Amino acid sequence: MIKITTPLSEEVIEKLQIGDEVLINGVIFTARDAAHKKLYELLEKGEELPVNLKGQIIYYVGPTPAKPGRVIGSAGPTTSGRMDKYTPRLLDYGLKGMIGKGLRNKEVQDAIVRNKAIYFAAIGGAGALLSKTIVKSEVVAYPDLGPEAIYRLEVVDFPAIVVIDARGQNLYEVGPEKFRKE
């Protein structure tokens, strides 16, 4: 287990390799489909983003509403591939990491290498477990989007696995290779 803290430096990112299990600490931001579209459009127009995402990690999640007395509801990763259209633009702008689940397209993989960024997977469907690592949560942009709003989360030892590293190695390709029987 490797502990890392946000914002991510290139030095830290370069040391991480596919298959490494990390515990993420610090601030991460949530954004899903609708929020990504808005962020992308702002960047295309050359306008400021509502949150500074440089060096930061975006977590693809749409949490359930928090019960009274809780910081957040269940909060596991959603399918990252839906964000592929917008991700290269965000990485070129300065985003350094993403947490989600599932495959990314070639453009995203190239943008990860080009920008020395990193892609982590969290366990899909483990939203109750993951929510326990989130100690603070607040909506910082687009509250009208409901579960798709941008939240600022503070996490303590949030568990994830490196699935695409800064060299472009991809665990979704390499991992299944080892266990394939034809």
Added chain:
Amino acid sequence: MRNLDVKEIKNAVKTLVVKANQELSTDILNALKVAANNEESEVGKKILQRVIENAQIAKDEELPICQDTGTAVIFLEIGQDVHLVGGDLHDAINQGVREGYSEGYLRKSIVKDPLNRVNTGDNTPAVVHIDIVPGDRVKITVAPKGGGSENMSQLKMLKPADGVEGVKQFVIDTVRQAGSNPCPPIIVGVGIGGTFEKAALLAKKALLREVGTQNPDPFYNSLERELLEKINNLGIGPQGLGGRVTALAVHIETYPTHIASLPVAVNLNCHVARHETVIL
């Protein structure tokens, strides 16, 4: 003729949507435990253990197992000797969904229009399937369905000449293309026959079968086992990171079809395969 107030159906739906989202049924939990023992990948084993731990936390703390609390898919079997009174059945179901998703702190994931995407704010409308059956009871099954695995599902109109080999190929290709996206280990629901829409419904119903139950027809039971083995040989593994356990089960449901047709639908479900039933 037995009278049943739709308010009872509303109340049942309300309870079931919350329960289904918080408690993983015993069959799935047991299948996950067996999978954790059988998994050869160390990462995969650890993932399966965390998934089991997650289900326990969700149950103990009354939290949703997964943040995607799904489309409320509801199956009703209505006895033909039941007279529904007290209002509109669909309104009652949607009211149950509305109250359950709100009071149960479940995520509202439904948009009003598929292209002009504005959230309805209460997870309605539900997707409702109704069968009229003999008797004077009403059986309600609530199966919240997540978007991640639903999106990886496919339907294909094969030619009769494609036969069983064509079906196998299509099922395996669907799972291979889905890869890590539907949150493996998955349950694979396969509907074969009927018409275009019937095959899809059969595939969805196949997901409701208790994991570990076999198709009563030996031919289809053997096909289920063969497909499960072939799928697990793909090496996709838990969360797609490589491993032995890609699927927990393959369930096939069939229906007579047209001489010209061979529709096949593959409906994938993540490991959070939720369904709760009550009989009124």
